[in-house]
Amino acid sequence: xxxxxxxxxxxxxxxxxxxxxxxxxxxxxxxxxxxxxxxxxxxxxxxxxxxxxxxxxxxxxxxxxxxxxxxxxxxxxxxxxxxxxxxxxxxxxxxxxxxxxxxxxxxxxxxxxxxxxxxxxxxxxxxxxxxxxxxxxxxxxxxxxxxxxxxxxxxxxxxxxxxxxxxxxxxxxxxxxxxxxxxxxxxxxxxxxxxxxxxxxxxxxxxxxxxxxxxxxxxxxxxxxxxxxxxxxxxxxxxxxxxxxxxxxxxxxxxxxxxxxxxxxxxxxxxxxxxxxxxxxxxxxxxxxxxxxxxxxxxxxxxxxxxxxxxxxxxxxxxxxxxxxxxxxxxxxxxxxxxxxxxxxxxxxxxxxxxxxxxxxxxxxxxxxxxxxxxxxxxxxxxxxxxxxxxxxxxxxxxxxxxxxxxxxxxxxxxxxxxxxxxxxxxxxxxxxxxxx
Numbered sequence: 001x002x003x004x005x006x007x008x009x010x011x012x013x014x015x016x017x018x019x020x021x022x023x024x025x026x027x028x029x030x031x032x033x034x035x036x037x038x039x040x041x042x043x044x045x046x047x048x049x050x051x052x053x054x055x056x057x058x059x060x061x062x063x064x065x066x067x068x069x070x071x072x073x074x075x076x077x078x079x080x081x082x083x084x085x086x087x088x089x090x091x092x093x094x095x096x097x098x099x100x101x102x103x104x105x106x107x108x109x110x111x112x113x114x115x116x117x118x119x120x121x122x123x124x125x126x127x128x129x130x131x132x133x134x135x136x137x138x139x140x141x142x143x144x145x146x147x148x149x150x151x152x153x154x155x156x157x158x159x160x161x162x163x164x165x166x167x168x169x170x171x172x173x174x175x176x177x178x179x180x181x182x183x184x185x186x187x188x189x190x191x192x193x194x195x196x197x198x199x200x201x202x203x204x205x206x207x208x209x210x211x212x213x214x215x216x217x218x219x220x221x222x223x224x225x226x227x228x229x230x231x232x233x234x235x236x237x238x239x240x241x242x243x244x245x246x247x248x249x250x251x252x253x254x255x256x257x258x259x260x261x262x263x264x265x266x267x268x269x270x271x272x273x274x275x276x277x278x279x280x281x282x283x284x285x286x287x288x289x290x291x292x293x294x295x296x297x298x299x300x301x302x303x304x305x306x307x308x309x310x311x312x313x314x315x316x317x318x319x320x321x322x323x324x325x326x327x328x329x330x331x332x333x334x335x336x337x338x339x340x341x342x343x344x345x346x347x348x349x350x351x352x353x354x355x356x357x358x359x360x361x362x363x364x365x366x367x368x369x370x371x372x373x374x375x376x377x378x379x380x381x382x383x384x385x386x387x388x389x390x391x392x393x394x395x396x397x398x399x400x401x402x403x404x405x406x407x408x409x410x411x412x413x414x415x416x417x418x419x420x421x422x423x424x425x426x427x428x429x430x431x432x433x434x435x436x437x
Contacts, residue, residue: 057106094291101287111277
């Protein structure tokens with residue numbers, strides 16, 4: 001379904017109106033920000049696989065060549081071999097020693113460093129998933145905000161067109177009055193000046209619409225956007241309870257991420273302690289040594305080979321490293337302290353943002369109610385001034401001012417309406433419920 005909508009948007013942007021939910025669905029699928037976050041999750045998962053594979057060691061194909069100044073045996077001599085002249089004479093020697101084989105190495109004990117690393121990689125994967133969720137919320141809010149801006153500009157454009165038509169009608173009326181000698185020519189000049197000014201602003205609004213839609217298309221990840229569907233804004237007095245929101249703050253991804261970061265810092269401290277434990281590993285080899293026999297040997301001129309295999313366990317325990325392990329541990333503890341402070345600051349910032357969002361929503365509601373009343377009063381004033389002007393009681397300046405105030409109140413009402421809805425979307429973003437809605 002999303003693919004079909006995307007193709008239609010790209011090929012026929014002017015044939016139909018696209019809705020906000022459709023743009024959000026497309027953005028969540030095509031946005032480069034979301035795709036990058038998904039790639040970060042894949043990278044974290046691969047890092048986890050890499051750490052787990054380290055526990056199993058590695059199998060390597062090895063080979064080598066060494067030239068000696070004196071002949072060497074292809075395999076070590078034992079005392080029994082050296083005491084038996086017949087057997088010793090048949091031992092092949094060479095100055096050019098070749099070797100090929102397979103080696104398997106695996107760490108048996110690393111002081112739990114590998115275990116801690118796997119735990120850290122698991123946490124890093126969870127953090128990446130949380131960041132993807134936050135990126136989706138951020139994208140939804142940005143798309144919705146630009147969508148509302150485009151609608152606001154379109155609505156203001158339509159209001160401006162009506163205002164221009166009213167000015168044109170007024171200009172025609174004044175022109176007739178001037179021809180009849182009822183009005184002074186200066187009235188027509190003032191009317192035409194007002195008309196030209198608003199015609200210019202009409203083009204400004206048209207450009208704003210184009211720019212906003214281009215930004216929206218870029219954010220969604222498509223070529224262009226034609227017409228967009230309207231969005232019903234219901235303005236109600238907000239009654240948001242910030243304390244109740246903060247009680248549920250632990251369920252939010254931004255807080256959960258800070259908790260995971262603190263948990264990861266704890267694992268880093270434990271991993272730094274691995275240096276105080278012995279490091280034990282197993283190393284095994286199976287292969288062949290071969291080369292051309294030395295001329296002094298009875299078997300000269302022939303190639304010979306000797307099978308060789310070995311299994312060994314090695315251990316290393318660092319007694320003194322001039323404070324390197326201590327520095328690594330202290331660095332990890334500092335990182336843990338930073339993670340604690342980051343979590344605390346995340347909660348403080350969340351509370352501040354919620355309070356700010358709540359207050360701005362209340363301001364937007366108050367602005368809308370004030371603009372609504374102002375518009376009613378301005379419309380009444382305009383009607384009165386029009387009658388007064390036509391009856392010669394007031395001047396053209398009074399009428400033009402009344403009309404401009406009425407139009408200004410209309411524009412402010414449109415702006416405050418969409419600002420109120422943006423405030424609701426921003427609150428949804430902070431509470432991480434925008435994607436669900």
